[in-house]
Amino acid sequence: GQQVMQIPQYQHVQEGEDFTTYCNSSTTLSNIQWYKQRPGGHPVFLIQLVKSGEVKKQKRLTFQFGEAKKNSSLHITATQTTDVGTYFCLFRGAQKLVFGQGTRLTINP
Amino acid sequence: KAGVTQTPRYLIKTRGQQVTLSCSPISGHRSVSWYQQTPGQGLQFLFEYFSETQRNKGNFPGRFSGRQFSNSRSEMNVSTLELGDSALYLCASSLLAGETAEQYFGPGTRLTVT
Secondary structure, eight states, rough: OOOEEEEEEEEEEEOOOOEEEEESSSOOSSOEEEEEETTTTTEEEEEEEEEETOOEEEEEEEEETTSSEEEEEEEESOOOOOOOGEEEEEEETTTEEEOOEEEEEEOOO | OOOEEEEEEEEEOTTTEEEEEEEETTTTTOOOEEEEEEEEEEEEEEEEEETTTEEESSSTTTTEEEEOOOOOOOOEEEEOOOGGGGGEEEEEEESOTTTTTOOOOOOOEEEOOO
């Protein structure tokens, strides 16, 4: 079935360093969404990408959708302690919704 | 506007029992999806409802079932509970169903099976 691989599983950085998580699909995606889940919290929608090669920015966060629409990335510039949490990608596959495994970001202040 | 609410927030059950979890979507939202979250498996899709109809279903056994009412509130039921059913159950609502539907998650119900 349609699957998405998200890497890395864990990332620990010093505050101020950059962070990137990647989602890679075996098949072409129609769109992809990104969510953030803080420790003890629930997933919160960040953004949706629809177009091939699309790049969207939200302050220090940059989201990209690959030209072939098979991969996507979330990049955080100059991490802050408020960025701590798990970042998930989500897409709608054949008759079901599929989350990536998530990348758990921890930050050393 | 009130967010997605889930009840109960915490639940402890024993193996073999059944459980019903409830989800009230954001007012005006007609689509509700359910997910199971565990440390080992991450977030896994259970089912999706829109206007009282199940649109999609994940790869879970028949012990997991759900329904949606005319006011868009949804319930999910797990029968013959197993230890492996211990998880955080999240529901999410969206205005419409479809690929571009942004989902709003509730706080979840933490189910512990002993």
